[in-house]
Amino acid sequence: MTPNAASASAFSGPSRRSFLASTAVATAAVAGGMPLLAACGGSASGKREGATSGKAADKLIPAYVASKIAQPDIPSKNGSAAGYTSKIDLAALAASVPDKLGTGASLKIMSPLWGTPPKPDCAYYKALDAEAGTKITWQNQDGNTYGEKLGAVLASSSIPDMVVVPSWELVGKISSAVTAKFMDLGPYLAGDKVKKYPNLAAIPSDAWRMSIFGGALRGIPMPAAPVPNIVPFYRKDIFDTKGYTVPKSADEFLSWAKEATSAKAKVWACGDMRWSAAGFFGVQPAGPLGWNIGSDGKLTYRIEHPEYLEHLEWVRKLFAAGVVHPDDKANTGDPTQRFTSGQTLVGNSDMSGWYGMTTEQAQSNPDFEVDGMDYFGADGGTPTLYAGQPAGIWSMIRKGASKETVENALAAANFAAAPYGTKERMFVDYGVEGTHYTVKDGVPVKNDRGVQEVNNAWVLLAAPAPYLAHPDFPEIARKQVEWQQRQGAFVKKTSTYGMNIVEPTRYATLSSQFEQLEIDFVRGNKKLSDVQQAISTWKSSGGDKLRDWYKQLLDKNGSGN
Incomplete structure (x- = not known):
């Protein structure tokens, strides 16, 4: 259910960082994930440098339980995203979160946003809060200068309850602050504990391994297909x-x-x-x-x-x-x-x-x-x-957050990670029918309000396993997945694949x-x-x-x- 939004500038200039920033909004909207050209990180301390992988990582990550909702028309192959090319019956969407996991407690989230931020009390934010059982105050920051704001916030004593951290901002002191300022989510998500949040449990294990910082599970990932992007x-x-x-x-x-x-x-x-x-x-x-x-x-x-x-x-x-x-x-x-x-x-x-x-x-x-x-x-x-890395954007929860705050943050992430073909995915990607979009020939189409309000905030909290779906242009989804599958046949992993390395x-x-x-x-x-x-x-x-x-x-x- 890819939102109807054309990429403002599909081709980018030669800068690797500007490429990541310029395409972040477009690729976040497409559930295939972010471009994963991993950035080098700074040092947290001598014992924080390096990575955690292998058996050590297996003990820290959530158990994997694949989603059985809306099986794809084109299954993943050779590391590709899954593809959906047939129309979904919008009147009969399944619920991936049948019971609200949020308690309605207040939650402050800082996230990058490319474009004009929606108004804090907009209909989109209100609708998502009502559906997820959350009460989020969004602190949206200009995505093009997000690193500056992120660095300043992490250096302060006042950190929002939840913060979105892109891989390309993990440089210098920001990288060290991640291990110092964000909590270990293992007590809530490791092993079978994640089953309370079924959409998070359906995120592939490789993406969770990339979410280990400083020897602890600190990030909730947006997974991505490791094939060329x-x-x-x-x-x-x-x-x-x-x-x-x-x-x-x-x-x-x-x-x-x-x-x-x-x-x-x-x-x-x-x-x-x-x-x-x-x-x-x-x-x-x-x-x-x-x-x-x-x-x-x-x-x-x-x-x-x-x-x-x-x-x-x-x-x-x-x-x-x-x-x-x-x-x-x-x-x-x-x-x-x-x-x-x-x-x-x-x-x-x-x-x-x-x-x-x-x-x-x-x-x-x-x-x-x-x-x-x-x-x-x-x-x-x-x-x-x-192969590119299997995750490149994470949402993280500040150290010292109360149990209720953590559980509401995880409820929001679980809602955002809803798979294709669900009511929750429609809410995240399109908002409210009649307010943000209309249905024409079985295809949801955003109106002007939808384009303005249904922006790239919720989608950065977490994401389902990589998929591609364009209800208005299903053949594009087919071409994308088939292209990935052909290229995937020749993909190799380097020795550092799947490791969140802090140099x-x-x-x-x-x-x-x-x-x-x-x-x-x-x-x-x-x-x-x-x-x-x-x-x-x-x-x-x-x-x-x-x-x-x-x-x-x-x-x-x-x-x-």
């Missing part, structure tokens, strides 16, 4: 019209790009393809997931592998050949607009762009059709792709220069020797010591793969 989108309608064949190797892509580009006609083959190129060339993710023990038994980081340089050199060729839109080279304008207007034919985007761009263009450009290019190996063989503070900025260096190199503003020197400097200024730290961590906890 970045899609190399292409304009299928234009490809079909022109008779283009979708490329299946790096050389084929460059050859096609030269053919398709016509500066005179104001058409360029693509934008900056670094994100997709990482998949084409088999580059490991950034952050803790970038560490992996190879078949030779050696622990290495992503930038030490030859494919790291190879993928950058290939993207540089695209820029040098003039097949990249000039505005992409200059990092100006809106990449999504260039794609939807036909100025570029291929681009990178978070998966939510599939639905967002389709809905945005449905009325004004009915011939518009976007599709996802399958990842290929750079040489034309099978690709090597890497020592002294290494927090060790890799920070590489993103800008990559941006400059592919545009021809830096030389290959500059990148090679940066890698050498990374090793000597802490990379080799960080490798030793990771080796000890993996020796203690075991490998995630």
Whole structure:
């Protein structure tokens, strides 16, 4: 029951953090979860650095009890989300929370919000409180500057009862504050205790393992499918019209790009393809997931592998050949607009762009059709792709909260984690029929009030197992899930998969220069020797010591793969 909302900017600029922030609202609304490019964390203290995994983690996490409500039309496969493509009888929705678990006690929640915050007493908030048995005062903060507010609040003595913490904000003192300021939820959720909250029990175990901070279960997760979340989108309608064949190797892509580009006609083959190129060339993710023990038994980081340089050199060729839109080279304008207007034919985007761009263009450009290019190996063989982390946003409860406050917070999270095909999911995603949406041909459609009020607050408290459903465009859900399943067949896990790793503070900025260096190199503003020197400097200024730290961590906890 994905809310009817087009992505404002499906394609993003080159910044990893800005990408996460810009797509957070769109991907939270799509129950497939958040883009999971895990951020490096700071240090809580010597004993708080590291991770908890393996048997130690198994003792801390909730028992898993799968939901049996509304079985998917397309079951999960190869790590994909589940897919729902048939219409749901909205008049006969099941209840996943038949008895209200909330007592109506007051609860203050701080959460990021992208867009205009609803009024505190709006009909949406009132309706959700009535249904869940809660009484929430929302302290919504601008998602684009959330880290600043989060850091200030955690440094103070006044912390809301519940706080939403995104992975990309887990840097510096915020990371250490998580273990110091939020409570251990194990006494309420570990093992069979979670069965009081059936929707939380249905969250996959891997997501719960990612919710262990400082040796205790402190987070309630939004789970996500570990398959790739970045899609190399292409304009299928234009490809079909022109008779283009979708490329299946790096050389084929460059050859096609030269053919398709016509500066005179104001058409360029693509934008900056670094994100997709990482998949084409088999580059490991950034952050803790970038560490992996190879078949030779050696622990290495992503930038030490030859494919790291190879993928950058290939993207540089695209820029040098003039097949990249000039505005992409200059990092100006809106990449999504260039794609939807036909100025570029291929681009990178978070998966939510599939639905967002389709809905945005449905009325004004009915011939518009976007599709996802399958990842290929750079040489034309099978690709090597890497799993993203199974959770990247958590809601946490402050230490010292009363038992009633904790139970009401968990009641709210349990309501927010309701699976597709339930009354609770409809309330969270659409609000109240007649007030926030109407039903047309069996499909719920938000009105203006629904768009304004049914915003991204409740959805960040928790989420069900990853799924994709678009009642107004069911074929998009089918394409998304099938794309994930095809890519999932080639996904590997790195040695740090499923671990919520807190790196020592002294290494927090060790890799920070590489993103800008990559941006400059592919545009021809830096030389290959500059990148090679940066890698050498990374090793000597802490990379080799960080490798030793990771080796000890993996020796203690075991490998995630």
